[in-house]
Amino acid sequence: MDARGRIEELTGEAGFDLVRFADAGTLEGAREAALAAREAGRLADLHWMTDEWIERATEPAAFLAGAKTVVLLAITGHAPDPERPAGRARGRVARYARGRDYHRLFESKLRRLARAIREELGGEARATVDYGPLLERPLAARAGLGWLGKSTMLLAPGFGPWVLLGAIATTLELAPDVPLRKTCGSCTRCIVACPTDAIAPDGGVLDSRLCISYHTIESREAIPRELRAKFGDWIFGCDDCLDSCPVGSANEASHPDLAPPGPDDAFPPLAELLALDEAAFRERFRGRAVQRATRDGFLRNVCVALGNVGTAEDVPALTEALGDGAALVRGHAAWALGEIARRHGGEGAAAGALAARLGVEEEAWVREEIEAALATIEAGPG
Ligand code: B12
Ligand code: SF4
Numbered sequence: 419m420d421a422r423g424r425i426e427e428l429t430g431e432a433g434f435d436l437v438r439f440a441d442a443g444t445l446e447g448a449r450e451a452a453l454a455a456r457e458a459g460r461l462a463d464l465h466w467m468t469d470e471w472i473e474r475a476t477e478p479a480a481f482l483a484g485a486k487t488v489v490l491l492a493i494t495g496h497a498p499d500p501e502r503p504a505g506r507a508r509g510r511v512a513r514y515a516r517g518r519d520y521h522r523l524f525e526s527k528l529r530r531l532a533r534a535i536r537e538e539l540g541g542e543a544r545a546t547v548d549y550g551p552l553l554e555r556p557l558a559a560r561a562g563l564g565w566l567g568k569s570t571m572l573l574a575p576g577f578g579p580w581v582l583l584g585a586i587a588t589t590l591e592l593a594p595d596v597p598l599r600k601t602c603g604s605c606t607r608c609i610v611a612c613p614t615d616a617i618a619p620d621g622g623v624l625d626s627r628l629c630i631s632y633h634t635i636e637s638r639e640a641i642p643r644e645l646r647a648k649f650g651d652w653i654f655g656c657d658d659c660l661d662s663c664p665v666g667s668a669n670e671a672s673h674p675d676l677a678p679p680g681p682d683d684a685f686p687p688l689a690e691l692l693a694l695d696e697a698a699f700r701e702r703f704r705g706r707a708v709q710r711a712t713r714d715g716f717l718r719n720v721c722v723a724l725g726n727v728g729t730a731e732d733v734p735a736l737t738e739a740l741g742d743g744a745a746l747v748r749g750h751a752a753w754a755l756g757e758i759a760r761r762h763g764g765e766g767a768a769a770g771a772l773a774a775r776l777g778v779e780e781e782a783w784v785r786e787e788i789e790a791a792l793a794t795i796e797a798g799p800g
């Protein structure tokens with residue numbers, strides 16, 4: 419068996435759903451596109467994506483000296499939603515983040531594969547997943563693992579956007595696969611489905627400043643007030659552009675470790691999340707991708723979701739959150755109280771809590787949020 423065949427065999431044994439091979443040449447078009455996105459501000463505050471990171475991420479030989487081939491690997495994660503329990507307001511976690519952290523899943527598998535390439539096949543090998551410096555989607559498109567959809571997702575035949583990617587660069591010269599000749603055609607479903615218009619009207623370009631996924635996972639700042647009502651119940655990531663995609667939608671296969679252990683992992687009850695302190699947050703989401711949001715960022719997201727789907731029953735938990743140690747949480751709790759009171763009445767309790775907090779709040783930004791929430795309540799339903 420040749421080296422390529424052996425790698426295919428090993429990746430199958432490791433439980434990957436797809437494997438394809440790309441030559442390790444510079445990704446010129448993707449580099450220009452990513453640098454232009456950064457220049458235009460479309461990468462928002464992804465501080466680590468500097469121009470230098472982009473240059474390296476589009477040059478496999480900078481990732482591994484002498485790289486000739488990049489092996490692209492994918493696992494699928496499209497487990498159907500578990501039944502959503504009735505009762506108190508619940509949030510929604512993106513499918514990829516409901517089970518075990520896929521980064522950990524990939525890391526152990528990739529490490530073993532890279533070792534096999536070194537020890538058995540005699541090539542140098544270096545692996546990465548997600549945050550490592552390699553742009554995975556354009557590489558996967560070059561390898562014919564899928565094509566770049568209007569949502570900017572890589573769509574794999576039979577799986578659609580429901581594939582997560584990892585890569586191993588190697589000095590072995592392996593026969594590359596060819597890019598697919600597929601496109602989205604006249605479909606525009608993801609563009610229409612995106613609640614914040616984050617995808618450009620013609621597709622293929624995403625503005626992270628508008629993307630729910632960016633704000634709920636990567637951003638450590640306040641969520642812009644004008645966007646909050648569009649976030650619905652998303653508290654970590656967003657799948658709206660994936661859910662709307664017809665490609666691979668009938669295939670509900672999922673790597674077993676990515677399937678949610680229960681409805682609380684897909685749709686966590688919101689009010690109780692507000693009680694998590696740092697230690698309890700780490701414990702609750704041990705081994706889960708949700709940790710990336712940080713405790714304060716995650717509770718910020720929970721407040722926004724409560725503002726959108728919460729009821730008068732959630733006013734006590736939000737009132738408690740008005741006294742949280744993190745200004746980020748206090749400010750968003752204030753917004754949520756204003757929204758719940760506007761939608762459901764119960765003005766007395768929410769307005770009373772906000773007024774009481776205004777009396778002691780020292781942080782200027784939180785005071786502004788409280789005043790805006792009080793103004794919302796005063797303006798009445800609408
Ligand atoms: C930063 C990042 C984000 C950012 C920005 C995403 C974006 N679209 O720019 C945020 C936080 C918003 C994000 C969100 C999500 N992400 Co993300 N993200 C990344 C990361 C770390 C880098 C991507 C990046 O550099 N973006 C900048 C843009 C400019 O580059 P790009 O999209 O990679 O590639 C585009 C350009 O290169 C251009 N291009 C390529 N060749 C050429 C040639 C020419 C001539 C031109 C003009 C353009 C061009 O087209 C490509 C696709 O549009 C990658 C992992 C990695 N290391 O690659 C994961 C990754 C892209 N994310 C992933 C996932 C799963 C998601 C979410 C679905 C998570 C969720 N459920 O909430 C959402 C989906 C949002 C969306 N519609 O893209 C997966 C995607 C898998 C797939 N099937 O595509 C990746 C690959 C992680 C992984 N290891 O699996 N993500
Ligand atoms: S992840 Fe959500 S907010 Fe971001 S582009 Fe897709 S649908 Fe829009």
Ligand code: SF4
Pocket residue numbers: 567568569570571573602605606607608609621662663664665
């Ligand atoms: S929803 Fe339609 S336009 Fe968007 S990525 Fe899927 S096929 Fe392409």
